[in-house]
Structures are given as C-alpha cells and as structure tokens.
Amino acid sequence: MAWTPGDDVIAVQRAPEPGGAGGAYRAFGETLRGLKTTFARMLERPVVYQYPEQKLPVYPRFRGRHKLHRFSDTGLEKCVGCSLCAAACPADCIRVVAAENTPEHRVSAGERYAAVYEINLSRCIFCGYCEVACPFDAITMGHDYEMSDYNRQDLIFTKEMLLAEPLERTPLRTEDE
Amino acid sequence: MSSVLTFATVGFAEAWWIQIIKAVIIFLVGFTLVPLALMLDRKLMGRMQMRYGPNRVGPFGALQPMADIGKLLFKQQFRPRTSVGFLFAVAPAISMVCAAGAFAVIPFGNTVDIFGKEVGLYGIDVSIGILFVFAFSALSVYGLMLGGWASGSKYSFLGAMRSAAQLISYEVSMGLSLVGVVITAGTLSLTGIVEAQAGMWFIVPQLVGFLIFLLAAFAETNRPPFDLTEADAELVGGYSTEYGGGRFAAYYAAEYFHLVIASAIAVTMFFGGWMLPFGIDPPQWVDPIVVIVKTVLVVCFFIWARTTFPRPRYDQLMSLGWKILLPLATANALVTAILVVVTH
Numbered sequence: 001m002a003w004t005p006g007d008d009v010i011a012v013q014r015a016p017e018p019g020g021a022g023g024a025y026r027a028f029g030e031t032l033r034g035l036k037t038t039f040a041r042m043l044e045r046p047v048v049y050q051y052p053e054q055k056l057p058v059y060p061r062f063r064g065r066h067k068l069h070r071f072s073d074t075g076l077e078k079c080v081g082c083s084l085c086a087a088a089c090p091a092d093c094i095r096v097v098a099a100e101n102t103p104e105h106r107v108s109a110g111e112r113y114a115a116v117y118e119i120n121l122s123r124c125i126f127c128g129y130c131e132v133a134c135p136f137d138a139i140t141m142g143h144d145y146e147m148s149d150y151n152r153q154d155l156i157f158t159k160e161m162l163l164a165e166p167l168e169r170t171p172l173r174t175e176d177e
Numbered sequence: 178m179s180s181v182l183t184f185a186t187v188g189f190a191e192a193w194w195i196q197i198i199k200a201v202i203i204f205l206v207g208f209t210l211v212p213l214a215l216m217l218d219r220k221l222m223g224r225m226q227m228r229y230g231p232n233r234v235g236p237f238g239a240l241q242p243m244a245d246i247g248k249l250l251f252k253q254q255f256r257p258r259t260s261v262g263f264l265f266a267v268a269p270a271i272s273m274v275c276a277a278g279a280f281a282v283i284p285f286g287n288t289v290d291i292f293g294k295e296v297g298l299y300g301i302d303v304s305i306g307i308l309f310v311f312a313f314s315a316l317s318v319y320g321l322m323l324g325g326w327a328s329g330s331k332y333s334f335l336g337a338m339r340s341a342a343q344l345i346s347y348e349v350s351m352g353l354s355l356v357g358v359v360i361t362a363g364t365l366s367l368t369g370i371v372e373a374q375a376g377m378w379f380i381v382p383q384l385v386g387f388l389i390f391l392l393a394a395f396a397e398t399n400r401p402p403f404d405l406t407e408a409d410a411e412l413v414g415g416y417s418t419e420y421g422g423g424r425f426a427a428y429y430a431a432e433y434f435h436l437v438i439a440s441a442i443a444v445t446m447f448f449g450g451w452m453l454p455f456g457i458d459p460p461q462w463v464d465p466i467v468v469i470v471k472t473v474l475v476v477c478f479f480i481w482a483r484t485t486f487p488r489p490r491y492d493q494l495m496s497l498g499w500k501i502l503l504p505l506a507t508a509n510a511l512v513t514a515i516l517v518v519v520t521h
Contacts, residue, residue, distance in 0.1 A: 031486070037485070041224075045227075046229050
C-alpha cells in the first residue's frame, strides 16, 4: 500500500517561471536595477577604517588582553594566588603558582600571592571567565587587541607584563558612537 | 593567375623600420593598459563595495599592479610531477601571444603625418581586420586548453574543458553579432568600419548586436559574471589551478589583455573608434587619446557589471549562449542584411 504523507506535505511556493516577453523585460529591468544599485554605492563614502593608522574604537566592555591590578593606595597586588581563574578557564591557558606572604616579603594583601602568573595568549579565547571567577577583581579584561607576535613563546604573558601599565593603543568609544 | 595566393590585402603599409617602431609602441601601449585595467578593476570594485581598494603601494595605491607582478615573477617556478613539461611552460605564453596579437589591428587613428612620413596609427590595416581578431581570440582557447591538460591534474582538466566549451559557444554569437556591423559598413577592415561611422555610431542602428556582443564578450574574456572557467569562489581555479609565479602572472595578464581588447573592439565596432559625436573634429593627434579613453570607459563598464551580477549556473550559461544569443544574433544579422539590401 502506498504511503500517504497526510499533513506532512509542505506546499512549496515558487516564483513565476521566467519566460516569454514579460520574463525578458523583467530580467532586463532587474539587470539595470542591479547596475544602478552598485553605481549608487560608488558615490557614497567608503565606510572602512584605515586600520593601522585609524583604529576601531572599542566599547568599554570589550574583552581584550588581560590586566592584573594592584591596590592603588598600598601598591600591593590584588591577586592572592587562589587559582580560581585557572580553574574557570575553558582553554586552560592560565598557570598560577601560589606562595606564602611573609612579613618581610609581602606582595599581596591576602595570605598568599601568585609567585607565577602566566597567561598563554595563543590559547586564550577571551571569554572573560577568569574575570568573572576572580573574587578580588585582580584580573580584568583590557582593551588591547593588537597582540600579534613572531614567536609563540612571546605570547606567554608573565605576571610582570600583565601588571605593567599597558600602552594605550586602543581608542575607546565615546558616548554617542 | 599569380603564383602567390593572396589571403588578405593590406590597406596601408609603411617602410619596414616604421613598422617595427610601431609594433614596439603598440605593444607598450597594450602593456600599459593591462596594469591600468587591473588597477581600475580593484579600485572601482572597491569603491562599489564601499571600501577603498588597494591604497598602500605608491600614490593612491597606483603601483599595486607592479608590486603584484614583481611578487609573482620572483616566485619559484613550480611544476607538478604529472605535468607535460613543454606544453605546461608554453601554454601561458600562447595565451599571452594571442592576446597581444589581436591588439595589432586595433586602429587608434587614421594615417597621420609624422616628420613627413605617412604613418597609420594601428599595427596593420588588413582587409580582414575583424576576422584577424577572431582568429586570435579562437587561438587563445589553445592556451587555456593546453594549460589545463598539460597540468596533469583533474581540476585543471575539468576547468579547461569548461572554458573551451564556453569560449567556443560564445564565439559563435560574438561573431554573428558583429556581422550586422560588417554588413552595414560594407567592409571587414577595422579602419573602414570606423570611417563608416562618421555620420552615426553603429551602437544606434546595431543596438541589439551591441548587447549580444557585450554579453558574449563577458564570456569570451572570462570575466565575472561569466567566469565559469575560473569561478574562484566555487572551483579550485579552473585551468590555472597548477600554475604559480610568472606563468600564473602571464595567464592573469592575458585575461586582462583580453578585457582591454574586447573593449577596444567594442569601441571600434560600435562607439565610432576615434570619432567624436556632435560634429566635434579635434586635431589628429587627439585620436589615439580618444580611442584609449573610450576603451577605458568600456573597461569600467565590464568592472561595473562584475561587481553587480552573480555568476550563473553552467547550464544557464550554455542555454543563454545557444538558445537566446545565437538565434538573436542570427536574426539581427538577417534583418540587417535585408534592410541594407532594401534601402540600397
């Protein structure tokens, strides 16, 4: 017995078949309309940014290269070496080795500090989970997106590099942009 | 009966040394127009897509074609192991020579007086001018076909078959579309055709022929939207898949040379060559400039259409060529012939 599709049948709606004088006229008209469209674009200004000279401004919440922070009053590092960022990282690109603060050698405000803090930016996917995971706001995502380099080794950013004040290379968007 | 078979008579010929100088100058003009067309292509297409196009090398990016050619020429010559050595090397040269050869008959002006010598502003004025162009454009199929076959790669071979089929089928319509012009002018010589347009450019009485010629020219020059032979977005690259470096540059330059020649033929056959409309009669030294400016304008139209239209399917291309353009071109030639006979 033949199978009857019942309600599963989908009626396909097709455009009228081009053909005859009407079809030729329509094809010709549409051809000219297309030409008009492209010509009109030529009279407008290009919308592109001339990149190396003219940088695309980023939004304040843009997730660029990470920054580590210090307390502005004491100068101590905010990071306490808890490794929560490393645990949250889906790309597994953060490496933290914690060490104890001592009265003689006090680096952070908490009990421990990050002796080693490395982010492998060649693996980082800039998801911002580290920023979310951090209980002390010690790591945030910056605005810098120009991070290309000639060696993979150079893309492993150490704690000193992440703490250093980054060169302001990226313009921020203004209110009305 | 003379022992020498005359295939074609030459309308006007100079001393041999003038001809050599002329050949060099025409070659140089041709090879100046090719990078110009290349640059125009990228710049104009950029503007139509609301971007700048190349603007880094030289003022306004004007030296970009030179940079491209330099890059390609300094690349290592590479040859696939399965390729047929000699033909693989000679195929791009065939493409190039055929393109340059067709340029010889394009008239840039009538005979002028230069330092007391009569010089025609064209390579040679043969009585079969337009057939000469078609002969070379037909020969250029060999360049593509041999290149695709000698590469020893299935992609190249399939691309070559596609391009051969496309070029051959559109050449028929292209030839027939010009028959109307030839009948109206009553001569095959390109200078004769231009002179016949003194009263009215042939685009007015031969509008249908012009449209057919234009469509066929897109297919003949492998330009988008009829770049089915290459179709860089869909295929690997057609006949030139296995080519790189200088040989690829030769194919690329030949493609743009064909574009320039197709535009120059359109100018000669339909836009009055070196004639200007509204009875403007400039001094004779302006003639080549008029022809070159008109040619560049037609090139601009080719680029304009390139940015606008999507590529048709291969069967659509074939049915357009054989089912629409060929009957139309035949009817156009017939109607023109009847009208010419009736009115004379």
